Amino acid sequence: MxxxxxxxxxxxxxxxxxxxxxxxxxxxxxxxxxxxxxxxxxxxxxxxxxxxxxxxxxxxxxxxxxxxxxxxxxxxxxxxxxxxxxxxxxxxxxxxxxxxxxxxxxxxxxxxxxxxxxxxxxxxxxxxxxxxxxxxxxxxxxxxxxxxxxxxxxxxxxxxxxxxxxxxxxxxxxxxxxxxxxxxxxxxxxxxxxxxxxxxxxxxxxxxxxxxxxxxxxxTPRYLKSKIHGDVILKVKIQKSVDLVNFQKKIMQFSSVGAVDFVDGEFLISLKHRNEISDIVDLFNNEIISINTKEPTLEDVFINTVR
Amino acid sequence: MMIFFLQLSVLFLMIIIFNSFITNIESDQGISLTPVLNGFASVDVQDQSGLISKYINPSVINVIPSNFSTSLNNIALGKTTGFLYVPGNAAEKIRTGQSIDMIVYLDSSDPKSSVVRDEVNSTAKVISQSYSNSLSASATPQNTTIPTINQVSTGEPLPLQIIKKVMLVILLFLPLLLFGNIIIDSVVGEKERKTAEILIAMPLSQAQIIIGKSMAVALTISLQVFMWLIILLIAGFNINNPLFVFIFIFLTSIPIIGITTVVAAYSKNYKEAGIGLSIVYIGIVGFLIVPVLFYISRKSFLSNISPMTIVMRLFSGESISLPDYALALICILVVSIISYWIAIKLFERDDIIFGPRPGILRLIFDLITFKKF
The missing domain is CATH 3.40.50.300 (P-loop containing nucleotide triphosphate hydrolases)
Structure with missing residues (x-):
């Protein structure tokens, strides 16, 4: 065949x-x-x-x-x-x-x-x-x-x-x-x-x-997932009072960051590697409510693409 | 299978109803079949006394003065329904209290002869009653003469002509109209059960699906018509040419199934198909029966367009010419081709099967412009 x-x-x-x-x-x-x-x-x-x-x-x-x-x-x-x-x-x-x-x-x-x-x-x-x-x-x-x-x-x-x-x-x-x-x-x-x-x-x-x-x-699923700019997604939930535009600009200055989204009170930061995670977290200082990382899924791709 | 035997038992019950109806007709209190139609039937009369011309009801029968030899010739040519001979001295005889003999000649193969017979009988009674009253009034009760009528006729008893020819042919065609629900179930059911999708995904064309389903129903109908004919023959009905009768009824089922399939293919659900079928079947029944009635009254060639007419003539033992057969067969063929073509084309359309279904006007427009058809 x-x-x-x-x-x-x-x-x-x-x-x-x-x-x-x-x-x-x-x-x-x-x-x-x-x-x-x-x-x-x-x-x-x-x-x-x-x-x-x-x-x-x-x-x-x-x-x-x-x-x-x-x-x-x-x-x-x-x-x-x-x-x-x-x-x-x-x-x-x-x-x-x-x-x-x-x-x-x-x-x-x-x-x-x-x-x-x-x-x-x-x-x-x-x-x-x-x-x-x-x-x-x-x-x-x-x-x-x-x-x-x-x-x-x-x-x-x-x-x-x-x-x-x-x-x-x-x-x-x-x-x-x-x-x-x-x-x-x-x-x-x-x-x-x-x-x-x-x-x-x-x-x-x-x-x-x-x-x-x-x-x-x-x-391929791997190819599609890679298109959301990274191997890992950092999810940071923050206080409502922060200046979103200012934070977004600052995050984008990190070399490992592929893309930044703000969805339902959460920053979704696509990272090419994990080296700068601690520096990015420091940036938010006391504004963080919760923080976690996850592998990108097809669902992320789907939401990202169809949105 | 259950529906098949239920239908057969309904048909069987109809024999009982049919027989009781005939019994009623033949009894003294029988149902009158005389239609009230001007010029429906005519009778030649040789009546020098003017007795009949005076009392006969002109709204039912046209009375044409004539003589014996001319009238018999007219009857043979179908120009008149019968000939009534009244003795020249009839009026004189009645006046003197003597009985008279009237003779009525009828062609029994003409169902209108029953009307003439009824009307002549009725006229004789009216004359009798009229003279009885006048004689009673003059206190001469011995003069209560009733004119007697001698009938000279050939063939079967007259009312049975209509009953046997029309009602029996309707009975024979009934199975054809009882299978609409099975056709609807096999086509609309696929839509309602949503099995149409897997059916169309089979390596079959839509034409094969429609023809296959129709053939299955046609074979079931043929089996039922066959059993029905056997039952009628066993029950004592006189059916000549049973094989040809069976073949013609079976052939008639093909366009009827085709038309029913068109209704089923277009309908969204059982309810809609049921309504559509009721309307369409009125037309089909009309198309089948009207030419039969027309044939009985006029013996027109065009009446043979209905296969029911041919079947009626077949089981009556009439000789049927080739053009008469051809007319009925061409009608069956043309209606079959058109109806199956439309049914297949409808079943091939995505919008008919999966929606949104187009309106009938839209379909007609598509048909005229050959778009999607």
Whole structure:
């Protein structure tokens, strides 16, 4: 498998719903075997973008080329390559778990002789072997999500697209889904839409930040975090009476300081190294209420970028 | 499955209602089928005494003075519904207390003949009553003569013509109109359950989805129509050409499913689809039944545009010409192509499935300008 081969190429993708522009000239490339995270606020266009990749929606303009096929000309071929897990695990309620998987296996054209084995394998993978004969309407949201994962993988797709797979799940179930994603990482090309920054940070090879239908930034989590100017963030909570502008000027004079922000009564100081922390703290003198340091996270990047 | 058998039992119950209705019709207190329509039927009359012309109700039947040979020819050509012969000395005979024999010739294959028969009977009673009253008043009670009418007719009893031809054909087509909810569930249900997203993500085109769902419903309908026909035959209904009747009813189900799918594809939810379907089905039922009634009264070629007319003629054992078949089949084909095309195009539109849904005028505009269609 050539990991540099572009598996998914999004070109100038534009889509409007009425007067609302959901996607605005979106361009993105995803390599074979890569796990790309898409993060963004509500209404950023994440779901619209992945629905187009799954040929569920049609763009007003632009194209998505998947493994050499265009969504305009070869939607059936593209659909057969993709395993899609939608945000809501809506399934046919009256089916039993194994029958639901069989139904979708047949629709995806899985050879009859392979269906039973594939169903057993997937039920094992999502930890639902015991519930194979139970109806969907008896399942909790977590179980539905797990069976949805099995459904999305029934035809052993090359590409897996997951839209908020852990949203609303209890920590244990969410963790089991993340474990499954880790298992698939490198073997399949995956797109993961999520609101959970830690999830994107820990799972994804690269992360794209989407806002108002446009890609704001894209890169590895480390690269994105480095863009907030440092390895460490110093958080200093101070008295309300201080002269903010004056303090900000003084802080910026330190060579290790990359950026300074003041959010909710706190200075957020991005530092390239830790050597000058004590000098900066001295600057505040008796005005400090609390002080601590932290590593920059994707959440910091996200807030910084989307703000 | 449960819905299928519930529908079948409803249809079965209708046989009982149908039979009791016929029993009522055939009884002395039967329901009158005589419509009050000027010029609905006409009767040729040879009546030198002027007795019938004087008493017959002109708002129901046109009375045309004629003679035996001309009238029989007119009946054969469909120009008149019947011929009534009244003896030349009828008035004189009644006055002297003697009975008279009137003869009415009717074409039983013409359902309007029931109207003529009813009206002639009624006229005879009026004449009888009128003379009885006058004779009672003159204190000669022995003169209470009632004119008797001899009917010369061929074919089945007359009221049953309409009942068998119209009501039976309606019964046969009923299963087609009972499946709207299943079509709605299979299309609108995907939107309401939000399973449309995973369905469209399958390696299938929207056309395959719509055709597949429609075929499933069509096959269920065909099974029910087949069972329904068997039940009717077992119950003693005289249905000629049952195989052709079955095929025509099945073919008719295809455009009806198509039209229902259009309503379902456009509707946001069950409630909206239910309202839409009620309105559309009024049109469909009208389109099916009106030509049948028109055929009964006029025997027009254009009446064959309704497959219901063809089915009625098939089970009545009438010979049907090729152009008559062709007209009905072309109608089925054209409506099917148009309705499925619209349903598929609607299902392909993002705004119809995921919203915001455009208005009907907007869709018509898009259709005219070939935008997104």
């Amino acid at each position: 050539d990991s540099n081969e572009v598996m998914i190429k999004i070109e100038s993708l534009t889509k409007s719903f009425g007067r609302i522009k959901a996607l605005d000239n979106l361009n993105l490339e995803i390599k074979r075997g890569e796990l790309l995270g898409i993060i963004g606020p509500n209404g950023a266009g994440k779901t619209t973008a992945i629905r187009m990749a799954c040929c569920i929606l049609k763009p007003d303009f632009g194209d998505i080329i998947i493994n050499g096929y265009s969504i305009h000309y070869d939607p059936i071929k593209i659909k057969s390559m993709i395993g899609y897990l939608p945000e809501e695990p809506n399934l046919y309620e009256r089916f039993k778990a194994k029958d639901l998987l069989k139904y979708f296996a047949e629709l995806y054209g899985v050879p009859n002789k392979d269906i039973d084995g594939r169903i057993d394998e997937l039920l094992e993978l999502v930890g639902m072997t015991e519930r194979r004969d139970d109806r969907i309407n008896t399942f909790s949201k977590g179980l539905r999500q797990r069976i949805s994962v099995a459904r999305a993988l029934i035809h052993d797709p090359d590409i897996i697209i997951l839209d908020e797979p852990t949203m609303g799940l209890d920590p244990a179930t969410a963790n089991s889904i993340r474990t499954f994603i880790m298992k698939m990482k490198g073997k399949k090309t995956m797109i993961l839409c999520t609101h959970y920054m830690e999830e994107a940070d820990s799972l994804c090879d690269r992360v794209a930040i989407l806002n108002k239908g446009r890609i704001i930034d894209v890169g």
